[in-house]
Amino acid sequence: MKLTGKAWKFGDGISTDHIAPGRLFHLRSNLPELAKHVLEDARADFAPNVKPGDFVVGGRNFGQGSSREHAPTIIKMAGVSAVLAKSVARIFYRNAINVGLPVIIMDTDRISEGDQIEVDLAEGVVLNRTQGTTHAIPPLPLTMRKILSDGGLVEHIKKHGGKLGLD
Amino acid sequence: MGKTISEKILSAHAGYAVKANDIAVVDVDLAYVQDGTGPLTVRQFKTMGFTAVPNASRRMIYLDHASPSPRRELSNDHKFLRDFARETGVILSEIGWGISHVVALEKYVNPGDVVVGADSHTCTGGALCAFATGMGSTDIAVAFGLGKTWLRCPETFKMRAEGRLPKGVYSKDLMLHFIGLIGAEGANYKAVEFSGSAIRALTMDARATMSNMAVECGAKVGLIGIDDVSLAWLKLHGRAPKQLPDLEPDRDAVYERVIEIDAEKLKPTLSCPHFVDNTRTIDDVERVRVDQVFLGTSTNGRIEDLRIAADILKGRTVKPGTRLIVTPGSREIYAQAAQEGLLQVFVDAGGVVTGPGCGACVGVHEGILGDGEVCVATQNRNFCGRMGNPNASIYLASPALAAATAIEGRIADPRDHVK
Numbered sequence: 161m162k163l164t165g166k167a168w169k170f171g172d173g174i175s176t177d178h179i180a181p182g183r184l185f186h187l188r189s190n191l192p193e194l195a196k197h198v199l200e201d202a203r204a205d206f207a208p209n210v211k212p213g214d215f216v217v218g219g220r221n222f223g224q225g226s227s228r229e230h231a232p233t234i235i236k237m238a239g240v241s242a243v244l245a246k247s248v249a250r251i252f253y254r255n256a257i258n259v260g261l262p263v264i265i266m267d268t269d270r271i272s273e274g275d276q277i278e279v280d281l282a283e284g285v286v287l288n289r290t291q292g293t294t295h296a297i298p299p300l301p302l303t304m305r306k307i308l309s310d311g312g313l314v315e316h317i318k319k320h321g322g323k324l325g326l327d
Numbered sequence: 328m329g330k331t332i333s334e335k336i337l338s339a340h341a342g343y344a345v346k347a348n349d350i351a352v353v354d355v356d357l358a359y360v361q362d363g364t365g366p367l368t369v370r371q372f373k374t375m376g377f378t379a380v381p382n383a384s385r386r387m388i389y390l391d392h393a394s395p396s397p398r399r400e401l402s403n404d405h406k407f408l409r410d411f412a413r414e415t416g417v418i419l420s421e422i423g424w425g426i427s428h429v430v431a432l433e434k435y436v437n438p439g440d441v442v443v444g445a446d447s448h449t450c451t452g453g454a455l456c457a458f459a460t461g462m463g464s465t466d467i468a469v470a471f472g473l474g475k476t477w478l479r480c481p482e483t484f485k486m487r488a489e490g491r492l493p494k495g496v497y498s499k500d501l502m503l504h505f506i507g508l509i510g511a512e513g514a515n516y517k518a519v520e521f522s523g524s525a526i527r528a529l530t531m532d533a534r535a536t537m538s539n540m541a542v543e544c545g546a547k548v549g550l551i552g553i554d555d556v557s558l559a560w561l562k563l564h565g566r567a568p569k570q571l572p573d574l575e576p577d578r579d580a581v582y583e584r585v586i587e588i589d590a591e592k593l594k595p596t597l598s599c600p601h602f603v604d605n606t607r608t609i610d611d612v613e614r615v616r617v618d619q620v621f622l623g624t625s626t627n628g629r630i631e632d633l634r635i636a637a638d639i640l641k642g643r644t645v646k647p648g649t650r651l652i653v654t655p656g657s658r659e660i661y662a663q664a665a666q667e668g669l670l671q672v673f674v675d676a677g678g679v680v681t682g683p684g685c686g687a688c689v690g691v692h693e694g695i696l697g698d699g700e701v702c703v704a705t706q707n708r709n710f711c712g713r714m715g716n717p718n719a720s721i722y723l724a725s726p727a728l729a730a731a732t733a734i735e736g737r738i739a740d741p742r743d744h745v746k
């Protein structure tokens with residue numbers, strides 16, 4: 161599967177409070193509405209202008225903070241094809257896999273705002289069309305690969321007859 | 328090769344020897360959600376085709392973040408969760424009963440348990456030596472449905488804190504110091520074992536503060552070994568273990584990193600806006616004017632925290648121009664504080680006492696900050712927007728520092744106030 165879109169750059173330490181803030185707590189059962197505010201407190205220009213396929217490009221410790229799965233869910237609902245970051249907080253990473261949002265760990269200093277990016281998950285490469293650079297993606301552990309390739313945890317459970325197919 | 332605490336607990340729950348970096352499917356002893364993550368858990372539970380919750384008396388739904396509900400949307404979420412609890416037999420912790428992690432330590436967590444919760448501060452259970460960790464809603468839906476989850480067994484960092492904490496310095500300061508030292512992702516994907524004479528000298532309330540904040544350095548779990556203090560706590564709360572599982576880390580257990588801390592040298596410490604690892608001691612912090620002081624949360628809303636603050640505030644008043652909000656962590660704590668006259672002290676000083684719950688911590692209600700305002704809070708996070716307003720600033724500190732600040736109306740040194 162090839163993903164293509166442009167890069168939206170974010171700084172270090174983007175927290176789940178930036179992505180899905182507590183002041184919008186009452187929208188957690190209304191995800192389409194919550195998605196209209198995704199990452200609003202980090203970049204107000206992002207949510208109104210993000211195009212399907214675009215990439216969120218973060219720095220260190222992306223997604224730190226809360227366990228709210230709503231955070232990766234609304235990034236995905238906004239049409240974002242993957243999150244690229246130097247490092248990703250543990251719970252966000254797990255949630256992203258569960259909701260089927262690819263997260264790629266790489267040196268994002270080599271990506272600039274607006275760069276045209278292409279990601280081939282099967283081949284494991286990130287291609288920066290604007291800069292003419294390529295980057296190999298380290299493979300995920302098998303467990304996570306299984307869940308992601310099933311389309312997230314819900315689909316994984318359904319596919320395995322209501323069980324975890326990981327033993 | 329010897330085992331760490333995490334390796335022992337996860338091996339016991341997988342049914343075979345698990346070592347660091349192994350991924351294992353393990354049995355879950357305790358699983359819970361709160362009102363922010365619970366509705367999605369229930370929807371995912373149903374989408375996956377589950378209908379019943381096995382072991383429902385060890386599964387909980389806590390109505391704590393919006394307690395009582397400030398908005399119609401949240402009232403409907405609560406209604407949805409109450410209905411699910413009624414249908415499945417999952418325990419419902421009503422509004423005002425308290426914060427999930429506080430109540431879980433009081434009532435449910437046992438040493439050696441695997442505890443998973445749809446809240447990042449589920450790691451608080453590590454204070455009773457449970458492998459307790461936060462996950463997302465769908466993971467907990469699976470735990471509700473199957474009683475199992477998958478986990479990567481973490482490598483372990485050992486924190487060894489020796490010596491006595493000086494006057495005016497608490498476990499909060501020790502933990503903030505530690506997070507400042509290793510950074511907000513310093514222990515990402517790792518377990519932390521807190522050990523040493525400074526840890527053994529801590530009460531259960533003070534230990535809970537440490538384990539609660541393990542996630543703020545990225546850790547999956549923050550474990551403290553069982554000793555007389557934790558056994559006395561369990562006994563006091565009516566669940567003295569008949570037989571303790573083996574939870575002592577082996578002498579030859581492998582640690583990825585050992586971090587030594589001299590507790591005697593610590594000073595009152597704050598996290599400055601907007602990152603938890605942006606820590607400074609009171610000596611190096613600008614004594615800025617403070618609009619709001621917030622005492623409470625799963626980090627520091629326990630009875631000992633209220634006692635420490637009340638000791639400082641007794642007979643004093645909150646500085647005009649500053650406001651004080653006190654939110655006890657649970658109903659049990661609220662009742663105890665009332666009985667001891669602590670709530671009276673806060674009210675007499677000019678503060679407001681709210682019902683138990685998360686209160687102002689997450690920016691839902693009961694203390695949302697105004698534009699440009701500054702807050703000193705006893706919670707665990709000061710991210711931009713945390714208390715409901717991205718144009719405000721939050722400093723994190725101990726209950727003593729918070730109380731001293733309420734009196735002076737600016738960031739204050741608790742050592743000048745502790746009696």
Ligand code: SF4
Pocket residue numbers: 392426427428446448624625626684685686688689706707
């Ligand atoms: S008090 Fe704050 S940190 Fe603790 S569980 Fe509630 S919202 Fe989360």
